[in-house]
Amino acid sequence: MSKAVEGRAPTVVVAGGGTAGHIEPALALADAVRRLAPEANVVALGTRRGLENELVPARGYPLELIPPVPLPRKPTAELFRLPLKVRDSVKQTREVLEKVGADVVVGFGGYVSLPAYLAARGRVPIVVHEANQSPGLANRVGARFAKRVAVAVPNTPLPNAEVVGIPLRRSITSLDRAALRAEARKFFDLDPDAPTLLVFGGSQGARSINTAVSGAAKELADAGIGVLHAHGPKNTLVVQEFPGRPPYVPVPYLDRMDLAYAAADVVLCRSGAMTAAEVSAVGLPAVFVPLPHGNGEQATNARPAVDAGAALMVDDADLTPAKVHELVIPLVADAGRVAKMSAAAVGMGHREADEVLAKIVLEAAK
Template identity: 85%
Template structure:
């Protein structure tokens, strides 16, 4: 049970602390920031938490839904290749930093917590030398923004050992309490009714991140007959900007949805999952004890494969490269897994102990200490 921080332990200004979190863009950046925000409010109910974001990110929806104040700043996306956009980058950075600094001054920020991405970089530069900075890196391979922020941060928190950032402290990834306290068995009946799934069939959960993944959509829907023949039901989040047409076969329901508003119920409804292996996804799937078939994003620096490896090594997950994921692969690898309750149980047990269930409050204490300093 969490213990509130004593009221006498206030910010350096002598008032209740104001914590600014910078984690916009994708759910992988936003959700840890919001999990931290929730933990800060549990430990210090009088604290104010303000989120930084941009008008085009998921934060415009997710942050207000969770009850937090959102301040919008200009994004600073980093071009992947030399281009005219790269030449304009210094001016964009300067403008974004200026406007971010105005936000920090207006809200009287006592600490800035960044989770990487194009919202974190201007936040770090705006806070440098003025407001204490705490960096959280979810991946073993740190992104550019966090590499910059870590150079002048008061504290640096990381999800896994071996992350090459200075002064790194391993805390894990902050997760929502609705995930870390989830009782899948107790919620199973309610969850399957919520999604109109077969109440008794082995069930596969499929998703490809907040925007969906076309390769996963095509491969799993292409194996709909094999899944139905094996008595496996499917809950498939295909992405709000994508469509999914699935041929119907006799057997448990195959339920396509654009987006999963209630991930806790989705996890509770499932016996196994096929998904990407972003750091946040791996942490949540492992926390709830779901056997997984991880399909790493084929772009970037290979961090998604690295994220999945501990679960694979523990026997809690399988890893399939994106280029190898086909309907035939799903039929040969995924269907036998989900249809085997004993194997599902063994893999679920193997997930126990992976991750850090108290990462949210561990990071919140680091942040509140930095605010006092």
């Protein structure tokens, strides 16, 4: 493995593949490393099936592929086949780290991070970042032998945890929604003046959200509310048009989240750690619908914004077209309430988390 020496550009390897919730903070960190140390080399680890194959090259970073190690939640036959899979993946990951001359490995959890941690152990310094209050298996393992452990929120049960927040893209943390509003509305073919609801359910969409909001399309149109709805690339959404009303615009995926946030007055979405951090950072009032699976971390992610008066929370099972009509439409239509909730979001979170983590990473690489 490489040892960082004075005068030589450090090589930072980021492991955050699979979902946007793991990849986006890894890329925000990568951008911050390049700002603080332009000479640094940043390489991303991923697998053939992850979203990183689209997102990482688009952001200008090399992507090295390794075999995935799925992490089953329960004891199954798959769990007992893990040792062989782990050994093979760790071997190939170690070869990648040697090839690129890694000086530090930064993991963000998930099935790409586990082999990265095991391959780097005892050879390359490790920095762990955990976005959720309930750490996953990979980060629980990695934190045991990491040089530094960074977390998004207090009381995260990892050893020697330092609270830094979640690294976010500068296009998000520096976003001036008011200044971009007209451009954003035009970009998505939205009504330039109507109160507008942004809807999305994570990178793959969410059926319950799609069904509830599209089912209230007539009520939204009658209330004079425009909608920008990202339904997911594997889903379809057919919405009746209502002439003379603000348009309801369905799209498979939002490549320009900065413009989507700028176009909206209120957002209805899941509350993954990354999403909750971004929504708060841009000061967008939210109706969070936590994913009903897992260990309840999405409800935990939403709670600070709800407690601050910047968001509402609705259980997935309770989200129906009638609930949209009863709860969401009155909110979006109330400009005074929207402004108050937006003000409540200002000051939440850690807007400099990307550079704080980048300094930790560069220090660990020395």
